Amino acid sequence: MNFPSASHSAPHWRGFTPMADFDELVVREGQGCWLTTTDGHRLLDGISSLWCNVHGHRHPKIDAAVIEQLGRVAHVTTLGMSGETTEILAQRLAQITPGDLAHTFFSSDGSSAVEAALKMAFQYWRQCSEPQPEKTQYLALGSAYHGDTTGAVSLGGIKYFHQLFAPILFSPLRGPVPCTYRLPAEVSSESACDFYTQQFDAILRQHHSTIAAVVMEPLVQGAAGMITHPVGLLANIRRLCDQYNVLMIVDEVATGFGRTGKLFACEHENVTPDILCVGKGLTGGYLPMAATIARPHVFDAFLAPATESRQFYHGHTFGGNPLAAAAAIASIDLIEETDLISTVDRKAKHLRDRLSVLGVHPNVGDIRGRGLMVGIEIVADKTTKATFDSADQVGRKICQAAVQRGVWIRPLSDVIVAMPPLVATDDELDILADAIIDSIRCSLPVTKTAPEALQCSSPSR
Ligand SMILES: *Cc1c(COP(=O)(O)O)cnc(C)c1O
Numbered sequence: 001m002n003f004p005s006a007s008h009s010a011p012h013w014r015g016f017t018p019m020a021d022f023d024e025l026v027v028r029e030g031q032g033c034w035l036t037t038t039d040g041h042r043l044l045d046g047i048s049s050l051w052c053n054v055h056g057h058r059h060p061k062i063d064a065a066v067i068e069q070l071g072r073v074a075h076v077t078t079l080g081m082s083g084e085t086t087e088i089l090a091q092r093l094a095q096i097t098p099g100d101l102a103h104t105f106f107s108s109d110g111s112s113a114v115e116a117a118l119k120m121a122f123q124y125w126r127q128c129s130e131p132q133p134e135k136t137q138y139l140a141l142g143s144a145y146h147g148d149t150t151g152a153v154s155l156g157g158i159k160y161f162h163q164l165f166a167p168i169l170f171s172p173l174r175g176p177v178p179c180t181y182r183l184p185a186e187v188s189s190e191s192a193c194d195f196y197t198q199q200f201d202a203i204l205r206q207h208h209s210t211i212a213a214v215v216m217e218p219l220v221q222g223a224a225g226m227i228t229h230p231v232g233l234l235a236n237i238r239r240l241c242d243q244y245n246v247l248m249i250v251d252e253v254a255t256g257f258g259r260t261g262k263l264f265a266c267e268h269e270n271v272t273p274d275i276l277c278v279g280k281g282l283t284g285g286y287l288p289m290a291a292t293i294a295r296p297h298v299f300d301a302f303l304a305p306a307t308e309s310r311q312f313y314h315g316h317t318f319g320g321n322p323l324a325a326a327a328a329i330a331s332i333d334l335i336e337e338t339d340l341i342s343t344v345d346r347k348a349k350h351l352r353d354r355l356s357v358l359g360v361h362p363n364v365g366d367i368r369g370r371g372l373m374v375g376i377e378i379v380a381d382k383t384t385k386a387t388f389d390s391a392d393q394v395g396r397k398i399c400q401a402a403v404q405r406g407v408w409i410r411p412l413s414d415v416i417v418a419m420p421p422l423v424a425t426d427d428e429l430d431i432l433a434d435a436i437i438d439s440i441r442c443s444l445p446v447t448k449t450a451p452e453a454l455q456c457s458s459p460s461r
Helices: 061-068 086-095 111-125 151-155 158-166 192-210 231-244 265-269 298-299 324-335 341-360 394-404 424-444
Strands: 027-031 034-039 042-045 102-105 137-140 209-216 247-251 275-278 290-294 364-371 375-380 413-417
Touching: 061 324, 086 102, 086 290, 102 111, 102 192, 102 298, 111 151, 111 209, 111 247, 111 275, 111 290, 111 298, 111 364, 151 158, 151 298, 158 290, 192 231, 192 298, 209 231, 209 394, 231 265, 265 364, 275 424, 290 298, 341 375, 375 394, 394 413, 394 424, 413 424
Parallel strands: 137 209, 209 247, 247 275
Antiparallel strands: 027 034, 034 042, 102 290, 275 290, 364 375, 375 413
16 A cells, blocks of 8 residues: 655644654545545554544444434534533433533533633632632643643643643643553552552642642553553542542543443542543544533532622533534443443453464563553563664554554554454454554564564565
């Protein structure tokens, strides 16, 4: 396959894309887990169209729901009024989200859902029954990623994405990266949860009186490179937030809607955050919609007549769009009708079993993730866990090799991401795994004397 390179006249400026140096891929249509390009190549959608697709493309039920909504109204505002379908979705979200999360504020993308959460937490501490207006800071994790708008970038801790913008950002308090792969030498995997909990405890003990909220991704830090947290850390941070009277904002934009094997990742540790952010999978990956969902004690701080001016000073033109709401309701219906979430663990095991042959490859440092959210970290040296020079573009080359094998994946630096739609069949998971395995073997060849399982099967493609 030969894809033409883009030129500098490109009218479409793409996100996170080196515009002088990328393979031009334009999709004409999708069906299930597959995409067809304008020049007729079929590609397996191995990253769910950037982690959002749940039921595959062009699912008849979601298509029908959107078309039906189009026959009524495409858009109405949620400032002051609302659409009927949007109301139904808000009720549905109150039912399916953990604990007493019950009040949904809609926006159009994950970054905006996080921005809304930040402002909500800030305003909450000025208006709650025992106001603490000095709570104006946030505690974020190391290597955090919460989106690309300026507030979300301020929370962010990924060097490549965030450092450049430092002069225009606010500074959160920064916790550790609670990573299970690169543990400090003195920490065992058994003691990792306690180790990181103590670090968060120390920061909160010292600064709680000025902290409005802890903001974190649960279990897996996606964009950071599918970094997995020690089991139990999420529940421990919930306890610390209660102890120190700090709100807990959990960003489930990536992990929500079944990705990790539960509807919400928080359910793995029986955690109910004070504010939950969802996005990506909310509409089944169909339309731009995100949500910031609060518990009653948060909402109540804003509940007052007009004369008191306590309303939330925030609102997006397209927040709660009825077409997106119709897609979201259809997607949630489908998740329930097909019992989709109960299939995720088995599929995840199938994918991980297939990928496990890579464990002996000298450049595969770690294969990790939760559910159908998998990262394969490529390293220059397995013992020291040293990375390749970023100029080597190892992750990018492996993913380009996968495209040659009919599978669309996109790396996070040198972490290869496998994140197929939750409906992927075993055959599709095999195609995904085979392409990744062969692309890694052929991009990082071993000596001819190494075991056959490590040899590239298609070196000349
Ligand atoms: C993708 C993502 C976001 C940002 O969502 P957008 O819709 O791209 O703005 C925020 N948080 C997490 C955890 C994400 O994975």
